[in-house]
Amino acid sequence: MNDATAANNRQYLLAARPQGMVKTSDFEYRQIDIPEIGPGEVLIRTTRISLDPSMRGQMENRADYVAPLEIGDVMRAGGTGEVVASNNERYKVGDKVTGTFGMQDYCVSDGKNPPFRVYPSDISPEQALGVLGGTGMTAYFGLLDLGEPKAGDMVVISGAAGATGSVAGQIAKIKGCTVVGMAGSDEKCRWLTEELGFDAAINYKTQDVASELDRLCPDGINIYFDNVGGEILDICLERIAMNARVVICGGISRYNAEGPVPGPKNYFNLVFRRARMEGFIVLDYAARFPEAIAEMQAWMEQGLIKQHATVIEGFENLPSALIQLFEGVNTGKLMVKVD
Numbered sequence: 001m002n003d004a005t006a007a008n009n010r011q012y013l014l015a016a017r018p019q020g021m022v023k024t025s026d027f028e029y030r031q032i033d034i035p036e037i038g039p040g041e042v043l044i045r046t047t048r049i050s051l052d053p054s055m056r057g058q059m060e061n062r063a064d065y066v067a068p069l070e071i072g073d074v075m076r077a078g079g080t081g082e083v084v085a086s087n088n089e090r091y092k093v094g095d096k097v098t099g100t101f102g103m104q105d106y107c108v109s110d111g112k113n114p115p116f117r118v119y120p121s122d123i124s125p126e127q128a129l130g131v132l133g134g135t136g137m138t139a140y141f142g143l144l145d146l147g148e149p150k151a152g153d154m155v156v157i158s159g160a161a162g163a164t165g166s167v168a169g170q171i172a173k174i175k176g177c178t179v180v181g182m183a184g185s186d187e188k189c190r191w192l193t194e195e196l197g198f199d200a201a202i203n204y205k206t207q208d209v210a211s212e213l214d215r216l217c218p219d220g221i222n223i224y225f226d227n228v229g230g231e232i233l234d235i236c237l238e239r240i241a242m243n244a245r246v247v248i249c250g251g252i253s254r255y256n257a258e259g260p261v262p263g264p265k266n267y268f269n270l271v272f273r274r275a276r277m278e279g280f281i282v283l284d285y286a287a288r289f290p291e292a293i294a295e296m297q298a299w300m301e302q303g304l305i306k307q308h309a310t311v312i313e314g315f316e317n318l319p320s321a322l323i324q325l326f327e328g329v330n331t332g333k334l335m336v337k338v339d
C-alpha cells in the first residue's frame with residue numbers, strides 16, 4: 001500500500017509525567033507496523049523532528065492551548081516529512097510537508113488531523129522548521145506585532161542564541177534597533193555579535209546581567225523580548241524605558257521547576273513607565289503565516305536573516321535531545337534527523 005522503505009514505525013510514547021527536569025525514562029520506545037492509510041488519507045515519513053521547550057509543559061498538560069496528552073500517547077512533536085503514499089488528491093507522493101507528526105517515523109493524516117502544510121522543495125527541512133517554521137513565526141509576530149519596534153529602539157532579548165531569540169534579534173536589526181542579546185556561553189555570544197549583527201551580547205551565566213544592562217542600555221530598554229522569565233525578567237523590568245513593550249514569549253527557566261515559581265517583583269515599573277507587558281501564542285497568527293513566510297524568505301535571500309540549526313543524528317537520540325535543549329546544547333533551531 002505504500003512505497004515506504006523502513007520496515008517499522010519507531011515511536012516514542014509519553015511514559016510518565018516528568019518530575020522536575022525531563023528524563024529519558026519519561027519516554028517509552030516501541031516499534032509497530034507501518035500504518036495503513038484509508039480513503040482521503042496520506043502517509044508521511046518524518047525526516048526531522050523538532051525539539052521545543054513547550055514539549056515539557058505538554059508532557060504535564062500544563063498548557064490549555066493544545067489538546068491534552070495522555071500517558072501512552074505518541075509524544076507530540078513538530079517536524080518535517082515527505083508524503084510516501086496518498087489517497088488524497090490534494091497531496092502527492094514526494095510532497096515535502098511540515099506539521100505535528102509526533103516522535104515517530106510514520107504519521108497518517110487526512111490533511112486536517114494532524115494538520116500539516118506542503119513547503120516548496122527548494123526550502124530545506126532546517127529552514128522549514130527554523131526561520132520559516134514555528135519559531136521563526138514566533139519571532140516575527142512577537143517582535144513586530146507585540147514589540148512594535150521603531151528605529152533607534154533599544155531591544156533586549158533573552159534566550160537570544162536559540163531558535164526564536166536569534167531570529168527576533170535579526171528582525172529587530174532590520175527595523176533599525178540596537179539589539180542586546182543574552183545567552184549561556186561566550187561562543188553563543190560571539191555568534192550573536194560576529195555572525196548575526198547583534199550590537200552586544202551578555203553571557204548570563206558568567207556576567208553580571210544587571211550591571212551589563214546598565215552599561216549597555218543607559219537610557220533603558222524599549223523592548224524586552226523574554227524567552228526565559230525568572231530573575232532575568234525581573235532585572236529587565238527594573239530597566240524598562242517610558243512606554244516600553246515587554247513581550248512575554250516564553251519562560252524556559254520555569255519549565256522544569258518543581259513547586260511554585262516566584263512572580264516578577266518589579267512588575268510595578270509597568271505603571272511608573274506607562275509600559276505594556278503582553279503574552280501571546282503563535283498559533284493564533286496561523287492565518288497570517290503566509291505573509292510572514294514571504295517576508296522572511298525575502299530577508300533570507302537578501303542576507304538580512306541567517307538561518308542556523310543544530311541537528312542531532314538518530315531517532316534513538318530524541319529523548320536525550322529534549323533534555324539537551326534545556327541544557328543549552330543548541331545554537332539556533334534544535335532538531336533530530338531521523339530519516
Ligand SMILES: NC(=O)c1ccc[n+]([C@@H]2O[C@H](COP(=O)([O-])OP(=O)(O)OC[C@H]3O[C@@H](n4cnc5c(N)ncnc54)[C@H](OP(=O)(O)O)[C@@H]3O)[C@@H](O)[C@H]2O)c1
Nearest residue numbers: 053138162163164183184227228250251252253281282328
Ligand atoms: N509564545 C509562543 O507562541 C512560543 C512559540 C515558540 C516558542 N516559545 C518560547 O520561546 C522560547 C524559546 O523557544 P525556542 O524553541 O526558540 O528554544 P531555543 O531558544 O532554541 O532553546 C532553548 C534555549 O533556552 C536556553 N535556556 C535553557 N534553560 C534556560 C534557563 N534556565 N535560563 C535561561 N535560558 C535557558 C538555552 O540556551 P542558553 O545556552 O542561552 O542557556 C537553550 O538553548 C521558549 O521559552 C519557548 O517556550 C513561545
